[in-house]
Amino acid sequence: MANEIKRIGVGARMSEAVCCNGIVWLAGQVGNPGDSVEAQTRTCLAEVDRILAEAGTDKTRILSTQIWLADISTFAEMNKVWDAWVPAGHTPARATGEAKLATPDYKVEVIVTAALK
Template sequence: MSQITRHHTGARMSQIVEHGDTIYLAGQVGNPGEDVNAQTQTCLAKIDALLAEVGADKTRLLQVTIWLADMSDFAAMNSVWDAWVAAGHTPARACGEAKLATPDYLVEFLVTAAKA
């Protein structure tokens, strides 16, 4: 049976869950009040930091789900994503529109990655 390890665990969720060779990150959001470009940059920086904590990086992404509060921000979010994602290591990805936890959040990323 594979071990489950949780990091930054609170009453509601853990920021990182490791199960076997798979890493699951909690949804990552940006700073309220920033535009979608800045929020996307913040999300991706958080993803980089969390993956680094467990010995992985963005070349190990398996799947990413992106939620936008408004699909009109799709091109702006993608401009930041395209500059960040590792060429040749793009994950399976989905992007949709959703009402996020607060109207101040414009984008949220949900990540699954493999251990290095």
């Protein structure tokens, strides 16, 4: 069925991801509270990899990414990790902004939309 909805990591408040019509939308991924921006970014991106694999796709199929930083002055620290992770030739459309996150211990949140294989 073309409009079938598949939910991954279903919880009481939200799912880790939702797949429909060849697209997967991931919930915002955060790192370990209190870790550095670089460490939190690595954790976020590892979770993105894990969830995309569970959905049946990978980071070469990412269409768009939103990255929220608690402090935009950490942009270069986050990008250091991002640039090493994102596959050359497969960079998605991306926006990065500053936002107050769910807790002051979170420094970065990554939200991804990808095409399924």
